[in-house]
Amino acid sequence: MPHxxxxxxxxxxxxxDVAASARLAAAQPxxxxxxxxxxxxxxxxxxxxxxxxxxxTLMQAHADFAEVTADALDYALEALGLHxxxxxxxxxxxxxxxxxxxxxxxxxxTLKSRDLRLAILSNGTPGMLASAMASAQITDAIEMAISIExxxxxxxxxxxxxxxxxxxGVARDRVLFVSANGWDVAGASRYGFATVxxxxxxxxMDRLPHGPNHIIxxxxxxxxxx
Numbered sequence: 001m002p003h004x005x006x007x008x009x010x011x012x013x014x015x016x017d018v019a020a021s022a023r024l025a026a027a028q029p030x031x032x033x034x035x036x037x038x039x040x041x042x043x044x045x046x047x048x049x050x051x052x053x054x055x056x057t058l059m060q061a062h063a064d065f066a067e068v069t070a071d072a073l074d075y076a077l078e079a080l081g082l083h084x085x086x087x088x089x090x091x092x093x094x095x096x097x098x099x100x101x102x103x104x105x106x107x108x109x110t111l112k113s114r115d116l117r118l119a120i121l122s123n124g125t126p127g128m129l130a131s132a133m134a135s136a137q138i139t140d141a142i143e144m145a146i147s148i149e150x151x152x153x154x155x156x157x158x159x160x161x162x163x164x165x166x167x168x169g170v171a172r173d174r175v176l177f178v179s180a181n182g183w184d185v186a187g188a189s190r191y192g193f194a195t196v197x198x199x200x201x202x203x204x205m206d207r208l209p210h211g212p213n214h215i216i217x218x219x220x221x222x223x224x225x226x
Contacts, residue, residue, distance in 0.1 A: 006170045007111060007226060010155075010179035011122035011145075014198055014219075015104050016132055018046050021094035030086050037080050044079055048072035050181075053123055053154040062152050065123045069095060096128060097135035101200075103220040108141040110223045120145040121164055121177070123154050144168060156187020164193075176226060178219070182206040189213075196225060 012018050022042035026034035034041060049065075049072035056062055063071075073091055077083065111118055120142055122129055129145040146167050148160045155161070165172055177193040179185050182205065185197045189210035197205075197212035198219055205211055214225050 005174055006117040006119065006164075006168060007176045007178060007222075008119045008121050008146075008164055008168075008193070010177075010181060010184050011120050011124055011129060011132065012098070013046075014178060014180040015100055015120070015138075016098040016136070017101055018042070018098065020099050021091050024094050025087065025090050028090065030084075030090055033082055033084060033087060037082070041076050041080055041082075044076040045073050048075045050183075057154045057157060062154075064125045064149055065147075066125050066128055069128075096131040098132055100136045100138070101219065103218055104136075105138070107219045107222055108138060111226060112141050114223075114226070116226065117143050117168065117170070119143050119164070119168060121148070121155075121161070122146070123148050123160075125149055155184055156190075158187075158191050161188055161191040161193065178222065183208070185212045186210045196222065198222075 009015055019042040022034060022038040022045065025031040026038040049069055052068045052072055070092060073088060077088060108118065118141060120129065122145065124147060126147045126149065129147060133139045133142060133145060144167060146163050148154055148163065150163050151159045153159050164175055172192040175193045176196065177188040178196045178198065179188065180198040180200055182197060182203065185195045186206060186208040189195045189212065195212045196214045196216060199215050200218060216222060
């Protein structure tokens with residue numbers, strides 16, 4: 001693969017641990033009800049969050065990712081029989097300051113030292129991304145955090161990926177796009193980005209028309225590819 005000057009990351013599930021809000025809430029005062037349920041809550045919440053983004057796109061009924069995230073959480077809590085407004089508020093607050101996966105800080109520092117342009121393209125709102133980046137102390141490493149809100153349509157729509165070219169002024173064939181979501185990699189590959197799939201869970205490849213250029217188990221391997 002030719003050298004790429006711009007590396008664009010998905011945020012949730014790629015840089016930020018999306019299961020952490022449920023896991024951390026279960027360990028805090030007020031989160032005791034999650035002790036036996038947090039893995040199921042994390043799974044349902046994330047699945048519905050993504051499903052609602054896709055369905056709203058198909059229905060042409062856009063709502064920003066903060067609203068979608070809250071709606072998905074309400075579904076997950078009701079599915080598990082958890083009706084606690086304090087717990088709900090705690091989970092949403094923790095979602096705004098998700099921790100990074102352990103290898104991310106060193107990976108970003110390594111790529112930054114090579115004078116690469118680093119950016120984020122995410123379904124998250126500008127506010128959600130700013131909060132997560134500030135909490136994780138990576139704001140200085142990321143040149144730009146691009147929200148799909150600028151296009152009003154969620155990934156994997158082509159208009160979402162087009163924001164990278166428009167906002168960064170870079171041609172698509174000079175972009176390496178990195179995501180832990182197979183559907184996101186498929187959309188980015190179809191758009192024309194070179195792609196890396198971070199397959200943390202060892203999942204089968206999605207049966208979609210476009211696949212990744214590279215598959216890695218975590219982001220510690222990314223500097224070797226770049």
